[in-house]
Every structure is written in C-alpha cells, then in structure tokens.
Amino acid sequence: MNALAARRRHPAAITVLLLLGLILTGAAYSLLAPKQAQAALASEDQVAAGKSLFLANCASCHGLNAQGTLSGPSLIGVGAASVDFQVSTGRMPAAGTGVQVARGVAKFDEEATAAMAAYVASLGQGPAIPEEAVTSGQGADLARGGEIFRVNCAMCHNFAGAGGALTWGKYAPALKDVTGRQIYEAMVTGPANMPKFTDTNISPEDKNNVIGFLKAIETQPQQGGYHLGNLGPSSEGLFAWVFALGLLIGAAVWLGSKAA
Ligand code: HEC
Numbered sequence: 001m002n003a004l005a006a007r008r009r010h011p012a013a014i015t016v017l018l019l020l021g022l023i024l025t026g027a028a029y030s031l032l033a034p035k036q037a038q039a040a041l042a043s044e045d046q047v048a049a050g051k052s053l054f055l056a057n058c059a060s061c062h063g064l065n066a067q068g069t070l071s072g073p074s075l076i077g078v079g080a081a082s083v084d085f086q087v088s089t090g091r092m093p094a095a096g097t098g099v100q101v102a103r104g105v106a107k108f109d110e111e112a113t114a115a116m117a118a119y120v121a122s123l124g125q126g127p128a129i130p131e132e133a134v135t136s137g138q139g140a141d142l143a144r145g146g147e148i149f150r151v152n153c154a155m156c157h158n159f160a161g162a163g164g165a166l167t168w169g170k171y172a173p174a175l176k177d178v179t180g181r182q183i184y185e186a187m188v189t190g191p192a193n194m195p196k197f198t199d200t201n202i203s204p205e206d207k208n209n210v211i212g213f214l215k216a217i218e219t220q221p222q223q224g225g226y227h228l229g230n231l232g233p234s235s236e237g238l239f240a241w242v243f244a245l246g247l248l249i250g251a252a253v254w255l256g257s258k259a260a
C-alpha cells in the first residue's frame, strides 16, 4: 500500500493510468460491442465485392453511391434485409419502371446477393438479414400466428394469403412459395405499399408464428373440397349463382322445348 502511495505522485503516473484506462475500455468494447458491428468489420472483402456488383447492376437506377436517382430510391439505411428480399425474390434488378416491380426469378446466387447486402448495410444502419431461428416457422404457435395475420395482413393479402388488388393498379401478392426468410424480411422492410412491422409492432417470436401459420395453410389439404381461389364469400356466391342458376335455367329451357 505504501509503495503504491509513494508512486502516486510520480510524473509518469498519469500516463500509466490513462493507458490502463484506454486498454480497459478497448477490451470492454470488444467484448460487449454489438455483434453487427463486428460482422461488418469482418467482411471488408465482401463489402468490396458487393460494391463492384452494385456498380455494374444497380447504380444506373440507384446512383453510384446508392444515394438514389429519378429511376430508383436511395438505399442508404434500407439495410441488408431489404437487399436480400428484393434480390432473392427476383424483383431487383428491376427491368424498367412500372407501377410495381413483380416477383420473378432471382438473378444472383446467394453469395453475390449477400455481398450486395453487405455493401448496402455498410452505408447506413438498417434491418439485418434475420436469423434462421425466427424464420423457419419451427415450433410456431399457429393459432396466434393466424390471429396476428388476420389483424395485420389479411386486409391486403386476403385471409388465406391468396393476395388482393390495391389502389392505383398495385396489388398485394399471393403468399405462396415465399420462404420464411423472405416473409420475415418483407415484414421488417415493407416493400412498395406494404407497411413496416418493427419488433415493437410484432416481436420476432410473433413474426415466426406468422411464418409458421402461412407455411401451415400452404401445405394443409382443402377439407371442404375445391377452394375456389380462397377468395371468400364473393367467389363462392358467384360459383353458386353461375352453376346452380345455370343448371335451373338449363332445365327450364329443356322442359320448355319438350312441351312445345
Ligand atoms: C431499372 C431501375 C432499377 C435497377 C437496375 C435496380 N433497381 Fe432497385 N429499385 C428500383 C425501383 C424503381 C425501386 C422501388 C420499387 C418499389 O418501391 O416497388 C427499387 C427498390 C429497391 C430496393 C428497396 C428499397 C427500400 O426502400 O427498401 C432495394 C433494396 C433495391 N432496389 C436494390 C437493388 C439492387 C441490389 C439492384 C441491383 C442488383 C437494383 N436495385 C437494381 C429500380 C431499380
């Protein structure tokens, strides 16, 4: 104790203390820093590869620095999830401008998509590509997922995910053959007219419940016979009118022709 007290006033003491403080802060940061920041640092090559792919395929519409042009919005802060969604669903690179870019065949493989996602993520904070644990729909509470879907999504996508028309020629697509990861990414990034559902609106666990529900209704057999596109009472009513009434009219015409 005495030895320490004696050295306390040594001219170098302040430097030693400062150094110790810096080392401690650095060590604590590297231990506690968010994983995202570490991942971003670890993949500089990936970011560089993504940038050159971006310049060749996307910059014509989104700008040389992804700042946006008249032909495409700014991508700063949209996050890796948005790029992964848009490119893996084949929406991007868009062929031209229209009311809404349709889903298509993906033009890039997983590695190229990940590189472009990493590049865009390096430009500004945004939603990351979600973990498998919340996108597989495994162990989902299907009843709860269905309830959340009917409250938040069914007004656009239909109660059975069959899709529907929106205003100005836009539409909410059918949710068939969409991967769990794309469903999650659509919720956090809100493509086109779709609202964003942040973790406070719908928790990651509930997003997984929605995914489980959508996967379940996609694979379950139609117990009630042919589903008529799952368009609800209007299509069922129309079916009854056209076929049942048609049959009755046919019978009336046949009887009439017999009597004559
Ligand atoms: C022909 C022009 C064009 C090209 C080429 C193009 N985009 Fe787009 N991009 C658009 C338009 C227009 C939108 C807005 C679409 C919408 O809102 O429905 C868009 C939207 C996006 C979004 C969604 C932004 C958001 O707000 O979440 C991402 C991500 C994206 N593009 C990435 C890319 C990538 C990556 C490429 C290259 C592989 C690319 N785009 C190529 C025109 C283009």
Ligand code: HEC
Residues within 6 Å of the ligand: 089, 091, 100, 101, 102, 103, 149, 152, 153, 154, 155, 156, 157, 166, 170, 171, 172, 173, 174, 175, 178, 182, 183, 184, 186, 187, 191, 192, 193, 194, 195, 197, 210
């Ligand atoms: C206001 C209407 C609206 C609501 C509410 C809405 N969506 Fe969407 N959704 C859209 C539109 C429009 C698109 C098409 C975006 C595009 O083409 O760029 C879309 C696209 C999607 C896609 C992509 C499908 C594909 O073919 O790639 C998924 C998945 C999706 N929505 C899921 C959901 C879920 C889950 C919810 C509820 C949590 C929801 N949506 C709520 C309008 C909506």
